[in-house]
Amino acid sequence: MWGPPGTAVRSIRPYRSSEQYLYAMKEDLAEWLKELYDLDIEVGTFVEVLETGAVLCSHANNIKHVAEEFARACPGVACHLRLPTAGVACNLAAQPGTFQARDNISNFIQWCRKEMDIKDVLMFETEDLVLRKNEKNFVLCLLELARRAARFGMRAPTLVQMEEEIEEELRQELDLPPTESPLPRTPRKPRDLHNLDQMVWRGIRCTCPVQFPMIKISEGKYRVGDSDTLIFVRILREHVMVRVGGGWDTLEHYLDKHDPCRCTSLCESLPLPPVTWGPRAPPSPRPPATPSPEGLGRPPGASPRREPAQPRRVPSSR
Structure with missing residues (x-):
């Protein structure tokens, strides 16, 4: 069984709607990997089990093995597909956060790009997994890898199976010919x-x-x-x-x-940003005022003398 020891199931905190889709995808991938490789993995330990890169590299090598079997069984179809021809070097004893773990993850990333032609928009970086900076792209990469591997017979997660069902439904509505599928698909449980x-x-x-x-x-x-x-x-x-x-x-x-x-x-309902109080800055010194000629000789603090207002002359009605 793969995975670090002691990866017990953890309680899941309530999540916002913006996090639900990521949680749902991680849950689906965790169950899929658990059934494929008898892993001790749940949605709460999803990243912990995969962060050494050992499971990822072993998964890549298994995909290569499935592709080789597909090429032997269906050479006419295989020649039209891009199949992986190389595996991944892997250190199964790597510990989380070590150079060996980073090397495993880096090898897996390069394999996804070179052998499976996964585009950069769906890729992740080593630090995204090691430091858990970007779980979303990591999850999207695994889903895209599952889609591509399903084309040549790899068992797919439930989300990918549902995508195939929807695509088949659209083909039937548009009266398009069915896609060539030489290998039988694993039937999904009936939908309620x-x-x-x-x-x-x-x-x-x-x-x-x-x-x-x-x-x-x-x-x-x-x-x-x-x-x-x-x-x-x-x-x-x-x-x-x-x-x-x-x-x-x-x-x-x-x-x-x-x-x-x-x-x-x-x-x-969005909360306002918190108000932070910092040290009050001292007032900036004012430049000395230049006395006007009228103010010369006036004692300090005295108000300038104003000339008495001249009365307005009202024009006579004569």
């Missing part, structure tokens, strides 16, 4: 679409006089807002997920960004 509808309506929870529209078009497909925007919705464990572009978001976070009522509420 009735429960999905209930969770969607519970997630909207709009009590405004004019409610934000979310109209069901078909199973798992809804039209949102005043436009013709269509979204695909799926259940991922306890999360209601929305397919957005090439990725995913939680329904709650999606509505927070698109429902005008929620946007206004979020803006009004």
